[in-house]
Amino acid sequence: MRLSKLFTKTRKDAPTGETAKNAELLLRAGFIFKEMAGVYSFLPLGLRVIKKIEGIIRDEMDRAGGLEMQTSVLQNKEIWEKSNRWSDEVVDNWFKSKLKTGGDVGLSFTNEEAYSNILKQYISSYKDLPVYPYDFKHIFRNEVRSKSGILRGREFYWKALYSFSKNDAEHQEFYERMKASYQSIFNRVGIGHLTYMTFASGGSFSKFSHEFQAITDAGEDTIYLDEKSGIAVNKEVYTDEVLNELRLDKESLVEKTAIEVGNIFSLGTKFSDPFDLTYQDENGTQQPVIMGSYGIGLGRLMGAVVELLSDDKGMVWPEAITPFKYHLVALGEQHAKADTLYDELVASGAEVLYDDRPDKAAGEKFADADLIGCPVRLTMGSKTPDGMVEYKLRSEKESRLVPGSELSALLKS
Amino acid sequence: MRLSKLFTKTRKDAPTGETAKNAELLLRAGFIFKEMAGVYSFLPLGLRVIKKIEGIIRDEMDRAGGLEMQTSVLQNKEIWEKSNRWSDEVVDNWFKSKLKTGGDVGLSFTNEEAYSNILKQYISSYKDLPVYPYDFKHIFRNEVRSKSGILRGREFYWKALYSFSKNDAEHQEFYERMKASYQSIFNRVGIGHLTYMTFASGGSFSKFSHEFQAITDAGEDTIYLDEKSGIAVNKEVYTDEVLNELRLDKESLVEKTAIEVGNIFSLGTKFSDPFDLTYQDENGTQQPVIMGSYGIGLGRLMGAVVELLSDDKGMVWPEAITPFKYHLVALGEQHAKADTLYDELVASGAEVLYDDRPDKAAGEKFADADLIGCPVRLTMGSKTPDGMVEYKLRSEKESRLVPGSELSALLKS
Numbered sequence: 001m002r003l004s005k006l007f008t009k010t011r012k013d014a015p016t017g018e019t020a021k022n023a024e025l026l027l028r029a030g031f032i033f034k035e036m037a038g039v040y041s042f043l044p045l046g047l048r049v050i051k052k053i054e055g056i057i058r059d060e061m062d063r064a065g066g067l068e069m070q071t072s073v074l075q076n077k078e079i080w081e082k083s084n085r086w087s088d089e090v091v092d093n094w095f096k097s098k099l100k101t102g103g104d105v106g107l108s109f110t111n112e113e114a115y116s117n118i119l120k121q122y123i124s125s126y127k128d129l130p131v132y133p134y135d136f137k138h139i140f141r142n143e144v145r146s147k148s149g150i151l152r153g154r155e156f157y158w159k160a161l162y163s164f165s166k167n168d169a170e171h172q173e174f175y176e177r178m179k180a181s182y183q184s185i186f187n188r189v190g191i192g193h194l195t196y197m198t199f200a201s202g203g204s205f206s207k208f209s210h211e212f213q214a215i216t217d218a219g220e221d222t223i224y225l226d227e228k229s230g231i232a233v234n235k236e237v238y239t240d241e242v243l244n245e246l247r248l249d250k251e252s253l254v255e256k257t258a259i260e261v262g263n264i265f266s267l268g269t270k271f272s273d274p275f276d277l278t279y280q281d282e283n284g285t286q287q288p289v290i291m292g293s294y295g296i297g298l299g300r301l302m303g304a305v306v307e308l309l310s311d312d313k314g315m316v317w318p319e320a321i322t323p324f325k326y327h328l329v330a331l332g333e334q335h336a337k338a339d340t341l342y343d344e345l346v347a348s349g350a351e352v353l354y355d356d357r358p359d360k361a362a363g364e365k366f367a368d369a370d371l372i373g374c375p376v377r378l379t380m381g382s383k384t385p386d387g388m389v390e391y392k393l394r395s396e397k398e399s400r401l402v403p404g405s406e407l408s409a410l411l412k413s
Numbered sequence: 414m415r416l417s418k419l420f421t422k423t424r425k426d427a428p429t430g431e432t433a434k435n436a437e438l439l440l441r442a443g444f445i446f447k448e449m450a451g452v453y454s455f456l457p458l459g460l461r462v463i464k465k466i467e468g469i470i471r472d473e474m475d476r477a478g479g480l481e482m483q484t485s486v487l488q489n490k491e492i493w494e495k496s497n498r499w500s501d502e503v504v505d506n507w508f509k510s511k512l513k514t515g516g517d518v519g520l521s522f523t524n525e526e527a528y529s530n531i532l533k534q535y536i537s538s539y540k541d542l543p544v545y546p547y548d549f550k551h552i553f554r555n556e557v558r559s560k561s562g563i564l565r566g567r568e569f570y571w572k573a574l575y576s577f578s579k580n581d582a583e584h585q586e587f588y589e590r591m592k593a594s595y596q597s598i599f600n601r602v603g604i605g606h607l608t609y610m611t612f613a614s615g616g617s618f619s620k621f622s623h624e625f626q627a628i629t630d631a632g633e634d635t636i637y638l639d640e641k642s643g644i645a646v647n648k649e650v651y652t653d654e655v656l657n658e659l660r661l662d663k664e665s666l667v668e669k670t671a672i673e674v675g676n677i678f679s680l681g682t683k684f685s686d687p688f689d690l691t692y693q694d695e696n697g698t699q700q701p702v703i704m705g706s707y708g709i710g711l712g713r714l715m716g717a718v719v720e721l722l723s724d725d726k727g728m729v730w731p732e733a734i735t736p737f738k739y740h741l742v743a744l745g746e747q748h749a750k751a752d753t754l755y756d757e758l759v760a761s762g763a764e765v766l767y768d769d770r771p772d773k774a775a776g777e778k779f780a781d782a783d784l785i786g787c788p789v790r791l792t793m794g795s796k797t798p799d800g801m802v803e804y805k806l807r808s809e810k811e812s813r814l815v816p817g818s819e820l821s822a823l824l825k826s
Contacts, residue, residue, distance in 0.1 A: 004540070005478075005480075005544075006480070007480070007532065007535045007536065007541060007544040007546065007577075008535055009535055030535075033531050033534070035484075035485045035487065035488070035489055035527075036487070036489050036518075037514075039485045039487045039489075040485065041482065041483060041484040041485045041527065041531060042482055042483040043482050043531075044480045044481060044482050044546070046482075047481055047482050047483050050483075065418075067418075067419070067420070067457045068457060068460055069454065069455055069456050069457050069459075069460050070454060070455040070460050070463075071448075071454040072448045072452045072453065072454045072568055073486070073551055073553070073568055074448065074449070074452045074508075074553070074567060074568045075448070076448055076449050076452075092513075093513070095487075095510045095518075096510060097508040097509060097510045097520070097555075099555060099567075100505075100506070100555045100556070100557050101450075101557055105449075105508075107510070107520075114448075114454065118446050118454060118456075119420065121446070122420045122421055122422055122443075123420065127417070128420060131418075131420040133420065133457070138486055138551060140486070140487070142510075142512065142513045143513070144513050144514055154487060154512075155485055155486055155487045
């Protein structure tokens with residue numbers, strides 16, 4: 001894409017009132033637009049990152065046996081009364097509205113009820129299980145605090161998968177599969193080396209749930225990490241009893257601040273009971289369905305990557321989720337040559353952001369490239385010798401000259 | 414996909430209270446789930462259709478120069494007060510809610526204000542124009558009447574593109590491009606032969622807007638169609654003056670009922686004025702930006718296809734948007750052979766819905782295949798001679814036997 005065709009622009013100053021680094025950089029680089037506290041629109045560069053994260057998550061969910069669908073945002077009061085989660089006294093972050101025809105509706109803040117209600121229509125026999133539906137969806141939470149940029153939004157885009165299993169053993173097998181899928185997602189997105197599976201509070205049906213915590217000072221959570229084993233414990237379950245059970249030595253644990261980038265829960269029959277979600281087993285006996293939930297906020301994950309991997313010049317995108325792999329800069333009298341290179345790169349299938357703006361100086365163009373953070377910068381300037389291209393990785397300080405003839409081999413590497 | 418792994422099931426009876434054919438068939442076939450009047454969740458088969466329609470629309474928008482982004486659902490009251498569309502007395506189908514921190518928010522019922530407000534931050538010079546951002550988004554309209562299934566939802570998924578141009582000539586050039594893009598979308602989706610560009614009321618800035626109307630008795634609109642030229646006029650502008658202007662002969666016009674599957678509008682400065690959306694031209698003079706809007710409801714388009722192309726046995730999906738191209742049916746003792754064919758087809762990249770259920774009779778399997786409506790049914794039954802496959806198009810009555818060796822060539826056709 002030519003920068004001259006992209007309507008967004010970078011800004012030098014941090015917008016006022018935005019204290020979170022993720023939002024500051026994403027706003028300055030033109031990835032997001034702030035509609036109000038905790039509510040952001042995604043501009044073309046930002047949406048490209050979200051779509052790539054979405055593609056990685058979808059791939060992992062499908063491999064694990066997930067079935068994608070899409071539940072509605074508007075939620076029926078009657079459904080939520082079944083599980084006693086309609087009342088504002090029980091759930092304090094509902095957004096609710098009223099139908100013109102009378103009656104209340106809620107905006108999805110989570111999906112257990114919607115899925116339990118839908119699956120109730122289709123599950124009756126052991127032959128119908130297990131099943132693993134999931135969706136990507138906009139979720140709404142009426143947060144009082146929303147000062148963490150896109151880490152904690154009032155509106156955010158997430159993936160949630162729910163597992164419906166015949167018994168604990170079948171549930172546990174899938175739960176272990178999801179642990180591996182989640183670790184794979186964070187590896188592929190590019191923050192696996194900084195993300196730790198963390199034991200957290202499990203609620204009424206399981207001693208523990210598992211969070212995936214990415215280490216950064218910008219996090220809202222405190223965890224205790226055993227760096228040797230890579231196992232961590234959330235502060236909320238950091239007791240001698242738990243440490244003994246997990247065979248962790250208090251002395252070797254390090255306190256870290258972290259962002260929860262994913263979580264997986266065993267739900268037991270917490271939702272299948274109120275929805276009477278049962279099946280007939282091989283012997284003709286009615287049995288309750290065992291559920292689990294597996295969530296990831298895509299905007300939060302994007303924000304976490306910014307917090308973890310940026311430097312003082314801007315963002316540093318991992319290749320798998322960068323908006324563009326190449327940031328091509330044309331300088332001085334070299335626009336015609338850069339045009340040719342751009343056309344060749346695009347024809348070869350490469351994703352290129354091309355700074356073809358005729359009226360910007362080298363310093364400004366390089367600063368924009370650093371802020372936007374594509375992995376590879378290619379420059380054609382007046383100092384670039386004929387037949388050469390200046391090649392620089394965003395993660396390195398020095399550039400080097402590459403003969404045009406070697407470029408295609410280099411780009412494939 | 415194996416039917417035994419798909420949790421949805423077909424139903425023989427129409428659900429009570431659902432009078433629209435589109436919703437009746439989609440509910441019976443397990444494509445959608447009704448949450449409340451006008452609110453549907455999309456089950457795996459339904460979402461596959463939506464995603465294919467989305468892919469076609471995205472391709473056409475990108476070819477026309479569109480830039481995809483994603484605006485938030487939650488809308489800031491102050492923005493809508495600028496254009497005087499916040500008040501319920503002006504706009505009667507808002508869903509509104511309240512922030513816990515105080516203040517009102519609305520749920521997007523359209524996108525002109527959101528885009529005008531965002532573009533205001535980025536447009537200042539003639540060099541910044543034209544620009545054509547668009548998004549796919551869930552839209553909310555608090556409808557009193559919602560009895561048309563997925564044709565008129567309280568929550569629906571749409572594409573909206575907004576054009577921002579320097580002047581009327583530039584606007585008009587893009588507007589014509591969008592006419593062609595829209596016709597191409599309806600052709601590719603498979604209803605181009607039944608869809609007519611229709612002159613409709615233009616509002617304050619243009620004499621006409623243009624609708625794309627698909628002919629079916631299930632429609633809510635009345636149009637007058639000149640079958641020779643393919644030009645139609647919406648009832649709302651069906652006057653002698655308009656007919657004269659369009660050189661249409663009243664005698665040759667046929668009254669038709671139709672569904673509006675797309676519309677394009679010239680907005681002039683209706684929104685750029687209140688948002689003070691201007692640019693500095695080449696001579697240093699401030700000029701207003703000229704806007705246009707271009708919408709398509711994806712669920713409505715899917716519903717229109719069902720209304721137009723189904724028969725008394727079920728749906729008949731066009732190849733471009735069918736959930737699966739092949740519906741493979743295994744009968745009697747032929748499951749092992751059908752398994753092999755399924756694996757071969759999937760390995761070749763074909764999209765196959767495989768009815769591998771061991772406990773269903775031929776009649777029920779064929780009825781389900783007709784209801785779900787994939788274009789090609791392949792059957793391996795006890796009556797199928799060795800080495801042969803029974804091949805039947807959904808749109809034809811008769812099946813024929815095809816040697817396995819000829820199948821791959823046939824499938825490519």
